[in-house]
Amino acid sequence: MSFGLIILISFGERLMSETFCKVILCIKNKDFETALNILKNIEKKSPLSWHQAYLIGFCLKQLGDIPDSIIYYKKSLSILPNHPLTLNAMGISYQNMGNLSQARHHFEESIKLLKVPYFPKWSSYSLMCRTLLSEGLNSLGTVLHLLSEKQTNKPELKQDALRSYLEAVRIEGEVLAFKAKNQTRVRSKSSSVDKLKYISVIEKELIYNSPNLIIFQVNVAAQLHRNGHEQFAKDYIVRVKEQIDEFHPHWHLVIELTRNMTLLSHSHSHSHSHSHSHSWYH
DSSP states (O other), X not given: OOHHHHHHHHHTGXXXXXXXXXXXXXXXXXXXXXXXXHHHHHHHHXXXXXXXXXXXXXXXXXXXXXXXXXXXXXXXXXXXXXXXXXXXXXXXXXXHHTOHHHHHHHHHHHHHHHTSOOSOTTSHHHHHHHHHHHHXXXXXXXXHHHHHHHOTTOTHXXXXXXXXXXXXXXXXXXXXXXXXXXXXXXXXXXXXXXXXXXXXXXXXXXXXXXXXXXXXXXXXXXXXXXXXXXXXXXXXXXXXXXXXXXXXXXXXXXXXXXXXXXXXXXXXHXXXXXXXXXXXXX
C-alpha cells in the first residue's frame, strides 16, 4: 500500500464503513479494478466525498488511466481544496503524462502545505506528513532534473534539483532517527552506552524496512555528478554503500550508479559530448 493511503486511512478512521474497508482491502491486495467498481457504484448512488474521489483517481492511475485519474483528483480538490495528499498525487500523474510544468506546480504546492506544522512535532500524524514531504521533495527533484535537460538555458534548475534531493534525505533521515530512538526507549532499558549501540542497530533495521532513504541518497549522488561535482558524488555514493549490503532491495541502484559514474568519467576524459545526457535514475 502506498504511504499516501496510510495517511488517508488515518484521517478517515471515523468514516470507515464496511464498504470503505472493502475498498481499502482490495487496494492493499492490488485488486484495483474491484476497488474501482465498488467506488463507481457509490458514485452512482450519492455524491462522492473527497477521499472517495481521491481513491477513484488513485485506482485509475494504478490501472494506467492517467488522464481520468487527474479528473478525479480535481474532483477531490473541489470538495476539499489544497489537500497535500491529493496535490502530491496530481503531481505524480502529471509527471507520468510528461507534463513537467504542472507536475512541478503540484509538488511545490503540496510541499508548501506539508511544511506547515499541523500536528505536534513527532506525533504519528506529523511523522506521516514528514514522510510524505520527503517523498514529495524527492519527486520534485526528479522533475527539476528532467526540466533541466529540456531547458538547458536554465542552469539554476540543476541546483534546485540538488537542493530538493538533499532536503528529502535530511527529512527522511530525521524521521528514521526519531523512530530508532523511540524504539530504543520502548524496547531497551540498558545503559546509555548500550542504548547508543542499540540505536545504531535499529537505524540499520529501519533503512532496510524503509528503503526510501537509499533511493533519495542515490538521487543526491546522481545529481551531484550531473552538476559536475564528480569527486563529491563518488565520496557520497561510497558512504551510501557503507550503510547497506547486497541483500538490501536497492543495492542494485547503488551498484548501477557507481558503475555509470565510472563509465561517464572515463568517457568524459575522452569526449565532452555525453556528460549531461544520461539520467540513470528517475
